[in-house]
Amino acid sequence: MTKITISGTPGSGKSVIAEKLCKEFNLKYYDLGKLMRKAAESRNISLEELREVRKKDDSIDKDLDNEMKRIGIEEDDFVFVGRVAYHFIPDSIKLYFKCTIEEGAKRILGHSDESRKVESFSNIQEAIDKLIARQKVDEHLYFDLYGLNPFDESNYDLVIDTTNLNVEEVFAKVLEFIKNN
Numbered sequence: 001m002t003k004i005t006i007s008g009t010p011g012s013g014k015s016v017i018a019e020k021l022c023k024e025f026n027l028k029y030y031d032l033g034k035l036m037r038k039a040a041e042s043r044n045i046s047l048e049e050l051r052e053v054r055k056k057d058d059s060i061d062k063d064l065d066n067e068m069k070r071i072g073i074e075e076d077d078f079v080f081v082g083r084v085a086y087h088f089i090p091d092s093i094k095l096y097f098k099c100t101i102e103e104g105a106k107r108i109l110g111h112s113d114e115s116r117k118v119e120s121f122s123n124i125q126e127a128i129d130k131l132i133a134r135q136k137v138d139e140h141l142y143f144d145l146y147g148l149n150p151f152d153e154s155n156y157d158l159v160i161d162t163t164n165l166n167v168e169e170v171f172a173k174v175l176e177f178i179k180n181n
Helices: 014-025 032-042 047-056 059-074 101-110 124-146 169-179
Strands: 005-009 030-031 078-081 093-098 158-161
Touching: 005 014, 014 030, 014 078, 014 093, 014 169, 030 032, 032 047, 032 059, 032 078, 047 059, 047 124, 047 158, 059 078, 059 124, 093 169, 158 169
Parallel strands: 005 078, 005 093, 030 078, 093 158
Antiparallel strands: none
């Protein structure tokens, strides 16, 4: 039975490592960001507009968080990427990836996979500014809802600064940690 939750800063490699873990261990893949994109699409609004709606209406977050809880209770053998997945799936291996905001912005701007792009940016400075704003919104939202700070590294079993590491180096560190725990 393997339950892994991944959180971290924007552009730190959460989705890439999650996909590699799913292949390595034959796990199911869940991503709160993709669920948020679906919630925005179903309302015919952008993710930025959804973020504004979420500030006034916490039912979207509570519905998604309840689904996360359900998965954590009813399912085994999965990776769940999400800001507060560690909290709602407490019996998971909790991973946190971080990188500098500049590196995260570069990585996001360089994504060729459109499904990974949470929002689009026209240049690096716009990306940095929007990512900083997004992180602040998330921090306040989850603190107001649950008293949690998803960026507090003490919530996690393994913290990796991915700024100067490639995907294979990060994956090797994660594999070593999982195999030793």
